Amino acid sequence: MNSPFGMPWLLPAPVDFKTRAKTLVNSASPDEAEVRRLAAFTLDLSELDTLGKIVRRQKEFLVAKAGFTPVKLGIVASHTIDYLAAALPGTGLRHNLAVDIVLAGYGQAAQELLDPGSGFASQRLDCVLLAFDYRALGLSSVCLKTDDADEAVSAAINYVSSMAAGVRNIIKATCILQTLVPPSDPLFGSFDARISGSPRAMVEKFNARLLQEVVLENDLVVDVAFLANKVGLDSWNDTRGWHKAKLPASLDATPLYADHVCRLLGSARGKARKCLVLDLDNTLWGGVIGDDGLDGIALGQNSAVGEAHVALQRFLLDLRRRGVILAVCSKNEDATARIPFRHHPEMVLKEDHIAVFVANWSDKANNLREIAATLNIGTDSLVFLDDNPVEREQVRQTLPEVAVPELTEDPADYISLLANAGYFEAIGLSEEDIVRADFYQADAERVSLQKVGNLEEYLHSLQMVATITPFNAVGRVRIAQLINKSNQFNLTTRRYSESEVEAIENDPSKFCLQVRLADRFGDNGMISVIIFDKAHAEWSCDTWLMSCRVLGRRVEELVLAMVAEEARDAGAKRLKGTYVPTKKNGLVVEHFAKLGFTRTGDLPDGGTTWELDLAGYIAPELPMLILRPNDPGCVNDVA
Amino acid sequence: MSREENAERLSEIMRDIFDLEDLEYHDSLKADDVEGWDSLSHLRFLIAVEKEFGFRFTSGEIDGFKNVGEMLDVVVHRATR
Numbered sequence: 001m002n003s004p005f006g007m008p009w010l011l012p013a014p015v016d017f018k019t020r021a022k023t024l025v026n027s028a029s030p031d032e033a034e035v036r037r038l039a040a041f042t043l044d045l046s047e048l049d050t051l052g053k054i055v056r057r058q059k060e061f062l063v064a065k066a067g068f069t070p071v072k073l074g075i076v077a078s079h080t081i082d083y084l085a086a087a088l089p090g091t092g093l094r095h096n097l098a099v100d101i102v103l104a105g106y107g108q109a110a111q112e113l114l115d116p117g118s119g120f121a122s123q124r125l126d127c128v129l130l131a132f133d134y135r136a137l138g139l140s141s142v143c144l145k146t147d148d149a150d151e152a153v154s155a156a157i158n159y160v161s162s163m164a165a166g167v168r169n170i171i172k173a174t175c176i177l178q179t180l181v182p183p184s185d186p187l188f189g190s191f192d193a194r195i196s197g198s199p200r201a202m203v204e205k206f207n208a209r210l211l212q213e214v215v216l217e218n219d220l221v222v223d224v225a226f227l228a229n230k231v232g233l234d235s236w237n238d239t240r241g242w243h244k245a246k247l248p249a250s251l252d253a254t255p256l257y258a259d260h261v262c263r264l265l266g267s268a269r270g271k272a273r274k275c276l277v278l279d280l281d282n283t284l285w286g287g288v289i290g291d292d293g294l295d296g297i298a299l300g301q302n303s304a305v306g307e308a309h310v311a312l313q314r315f316l317l318d319l320r321r322r323g324v325i326l327a328v329c330s331k332n333e334d335a336t337a338r339i340p341f342r343h344h345p346e347m348v349l350k351e352d353h354i355a356v357f358v359a360n361w362s363d364k365a366n367n368l369r370e371i372a373a374t375l376n377i378g379t380d381s382l383v384f385l386d387d388n389p390v391e392r393e394q395v396r397q398t399l400p401e402v403a404v405p406e407l408t409e410d411p412a413d414y415i416s417l418l419a420n421a422g423y424f425e426a427i428g429l430s431e432e433d434i435v436r437a438d439f440y441q442a443d444a445e446r447v448s449l450q451k452v453g454n455l456e457e458y459l460h461s462l463q464m465v466a467t468i469t470p471f472n473a474v475g476r477v478r479i480a481q482l483i484n485k486s487n488q489f490n491l492t493t494r495r496y497s498e499s500e501v502e503a504i505e506n507d508p509s510k511f512c513l514q515v516r517l518a519d520r521f522g523d524n525g526m527i528s529v530i531i532f533d534k535a536h537a538e539w540s541c542d543t544w545l546m547s548c549r550v551l552g553r554r555v556e557e558l559v560l561a562m563v564a565e566e567a568r569d570a571g572a573k574r575l576k577g578t579y580v581p582t583k584k585n586g587l588v589v590e591h592f593a594k595l596g597f598t599r600t601g602d603l604p605d606g607g608t609t610w611e612l613d614l615a616g617y618i619a620p621e622l623p624m625l626i627l628r629p630n631d632p633g634c635v636n637d638v639a
Numbered sequence: 640m641s642r643e644e645n646a647e648r649l650s651e652i653m654r655d656i657f658d659l660e661d662l663e664y665h666d667s668l669k670a671d672d673v674e675g676w677d678s679l680s681h682l683r684f685l686i687a688v689e690k691e692f693g694f695r696f697t698s699g700e701i702d703g704f705k706n707v708g709e710m711l712d713v714v715v716h717r718a719t720r
Contacts, residue, residue: 018655045683046656082679240698245678251686 004235005252006042007259009405009421013041021050030058032066036400039093045083045254052089055098067380067487067583068098069269069495074120074128074173076104076112076163078136079246087258094259095266096380113166120171126497127174127220127265128167132160133248134180134203142187143197150196153205161214168216174268174497176261177215179207179225181249184233218498220264220427227260228253230420263422269495270485273403273423274377275325275355275440276316277368279386280337284349285309286411290336300346308411313348315415320353323433324424325375325440327356329367329384334359355440364391365398375440376548378487378584383423385414430477432525442521443549456623459553462519464624466558471505471512478526479514482545486529487584490545491577491591509534510542511566515559517550517624524550530559532567538574538611539567548587554622560595560612561619568614577610578603642715645692649711652691656684666708693719 014020021038024030038051055062062068073088075081085101092099102123104112112120113128134140137156143149160177167175182203192198196205207225215221228236231253241247249257266272281288286298286305298306320326326349330337337359341351351357356371364386372379380401386392392404405417426433471479480498487493496504504510515528527550531543546555560575567575577592580603592610593599596617601609650664657675670676676684688710689695694717704710 046687050658083683086679240701241682243698244701245682247682251682 003252004231005250005256007256007421008042008408009417010040010042011406013043013047017041017043017047018050021047021054025050025053025057027058030054030061033400035062035066035093037396039090040396040400040403043090043255045087045251048087048090048255048258050090051093052086055089055093055100059098059100062093062098065583068093068096069266069271070098070100071265071269072100072102072124072126073265074102074104074112074123074125074171075131076109076120076128077131077248078109079131079133079242079248081131081248083247083251083254084131084258084261087254088261091255091258091262092265095262096271097262097266097269099262099265109163110166113163114170116170125171125173127176127268128171129176129178129222129261130160130163130167131178131248132180134183134199134206135242137180137206139180139202139206140183140199142199143202146196148197149202149205152197153202153209156206157209157213160210164214164216164219168218168499172499174218174220174499175216176220176222176264177210178222179210181225181228181236182233184237217428218502220268222261222264224257224260227257231256259422263425264427267425267427268484268497270481272425273324273383274381275327275371275375276319276383276385276418276423277327277329277371278316279384279388279391280328280330280332280340280359282387282411283385283414284313285340285344285347289340290332294339294343297340297344299340299344305411306346308414310346310348312411312414315419317348317353319424320437321434322424322426322429323436325355325377325437326353327371327375328354328358329364329371329386330359331361331364332359352441353437355437355443363394365395368395368399368402375443376551383418385418387411428477430481432478432481435523435525438522439524439549459623462521462553462623464517464519464553465627466555466624467516467518467627467629468558468562469514469628469630471501471514473502475514475526476501476505479529482526482529482547483543486545486547487582488548488587489551490543490582490585491541491588492543492580493582493585494543496543504531511539511563513559513562515555517553517555528555528559530563532563532575534567534570534572537572538576539563539570539572541575541577544577544591554620554624556591556595557620558622558624558626561622564612564614564617564619573614575612575614576600577612579608579610581606640718642711645714645718646711648691649688649707649714652684652687653707656680656687664707666711667706668708669706688714692717 024034035054063070075085085103088101089099102125104120112118138152139156143152164175164177167173180203182200186192187198192200195201236249236253238247238250278284286309287296289297300306300310316326340347356374358367358371368382368384369379372382379399383403384395385405387407395402396404403423405421407414407417476498480501483496504512511532511534513530514526517524517527527547529543529545532539533542577597579589597610597612599608600611646664650662654660654662657673657680685696685701692714700713
């Protein structure tokens with residue numbers, strides 16, 4: 001139970017796990033909800049292996065029908081990595097991924113990564129994990145002279161650096177690096193910390209230099225050193241396993257390690273969770289506000305329970321500051337539920353921090369659907385925090401795509417369970433992240449405001465300002481985020497990594513736009529991304545996506561006007577568009593039709609092709625101010 | 640606990656790790672005889688046995704097993720539960 005490698009936020013696997021997993025593996029039409037339910041249990045290596053077979057056997061179903069994102073991951077390791085590789089496909093399902101693994105030949109790192117003709121290079125990998133052990137990088141023996149220590153670390157850094165360059169430039173995949181786990185056995189004792197040539201000091205120096213000198217903006221980093229430290233170095237390191245089979249760590253560490261790799265991959269694919277939905281009674285505060293009253297609930301006041309709830313609220317506020325949306329879902333009278341927010345002096349969270357506040361007596365699964373709909377996000381973007389095991393179970397059964405952390409009876413454990421589950425794993429921090437919670441807040445207000453007046457008046461009243469620029473370095477992180485996250489308003493659902501976005505930005509045969517939209521409620525940030533392929537007479541739409549936050553604001557008409565103008569100026573006669581259907585983009589099936597395109601054909605997968613004759617196109621008047629900072633002579637107020 | 644009872648616990652682990660419901664225990668059983676018993680599942684097997692019986696094999700022991708009978712001898716000798 002208290003294994004250092006445990007994942008206590010997940011429920012233990014039921015006794016019939018293997019039977020249920022095998023049923024799925026062998027089923028002609030597997031139950032998508034059951035896949036998610038099984039992946040949400042704590043699983044050991046053998047259970048992960050069984051579950052992983054679903055990914056191999058049912059990949060097509062998982063990707064095309066169940067919304068799992070395919071990732072082809074190559075692994076290059078200086079040691080035995082097969083157990084991790086076996087655990088990753090099953091673990092990936094927990095993070096909405098269908099992971100395919102390709103292992104480099106043992107001891108073949110340089111050959112696989114630096115030779116464009118290698119087997120590895122021909123695999124079209126999305127990402128490559130570089131997993132090295134300090135013992136394989138020449139850092140396991142003490143260097144008594146500082147120069148020798150520096151040289152040993154430099155040699156290791158240079159080696160890893162050239163492998164990383166191979167991943168980026170020759171394999172053309174996203175590079176995933178790891179920090180090195182230090183040895184657990186001292187040589188001198190505490191003096192190891194003071195002499196630069198102790199293996200521990202060299203590993204620490206390596207890690208610092210890795211992050212400063214080797215890791216580039218588009219790379220990902222698994223901080224394995226931190227993970228091993230959390231678990232405890234004596235538990236993590238396994239000398240016997242190293243001697244027997246060159247195992248880098250205890251086999252029992254594998255499921256946890258795999259989970260950390262997958263949450264990072266998931267985050268890179270836009271699968272990290274977006275919104276944390278909070279219960280109130282006995283979650284945000286101790287006791288029941290409706291029964292105990294304002295003076296009776298435990299919050300602060302130097303009691304262990306009260307302080308635990310205050311600490312939790314501080315943590316939640318920090319999550320919100322880094323871009324996680326907070327919502328409330330409570331079985332309460334609305335007025336009662338709001339009392340502590342308004343009147344309790346120790347409340348850290350205020351109503352202003354809550355994007356959607358739902359307090360009623362309906363069942364929580366329905367309320368969660370409602371909250372997701374209000375925020376225009378999927379229920380698979382939600383995490384649900386509730387002290388009540390009955391509510392947790394109801395949500396797990398009804399909405400298996402919602403992440404529901406298992407809690408203990410002690411509120412002092414809540415932060416740890418929530419933080420270590422990795423629901424909000426980040427791979428970068430953009431300006432948008434910092435103000436996102438406010439966007440959604442303003443949005444929820446707009447939802448109520450939309451009920452009055454006619455639409456045109458409403459749109460004018462918003463005082464919208466659209467800013468349109470080509471792709472650039474400043475916008476790149478957010479562009480890649482949108483490209484990888486947008487599912488609903490997305491015509492082709494083509495995913496591009498940050499490095500691919502950069503390539504598109506510099507490709508003269510591409511026309512690309514990023515659109516930002518502000519209004520009187522705040523800045524919505526970047527909300528639309530467009531890529532067209534320029535040919536002489538016709539421009540073809542490669543990517544057209546928009547944040548659903550700004551649906552119904554005529555942004556798509558604005559985009560068309562911009563593209564049409566540019567294309568016409570470049571001498572093009574037609575715009576062409578393709579709709580590629582997915583499980584989630586039914587919203588835009590009529591997108592091109594609504595914009596006046598003519599349907600020119602049907603594709604075998606249910607997709608459609610469209611064309612717009614530029615000669616007959618007239619740009620509409622739009623209820624917004626249009627700014628084009630790259631084109632100072634062209635600030636036109638169309639409103 | 641008798642050698643037979645421990646043999647049954649050992650077989651239960653093998654059925655799970657090697658994914659063979661009809662595996663029958665006998666002392667001379669070895670990796671070559673069992674489909675799915677490769678170097679990877681071998682280590683998982685050793686660690687599952689350690690958990691079940693509450694002790695840790697030495698490096699010498701894991702190098703030395705020629706068949707499950709030899710492993711069972713060590714288990715009978717060292718099991719703490």
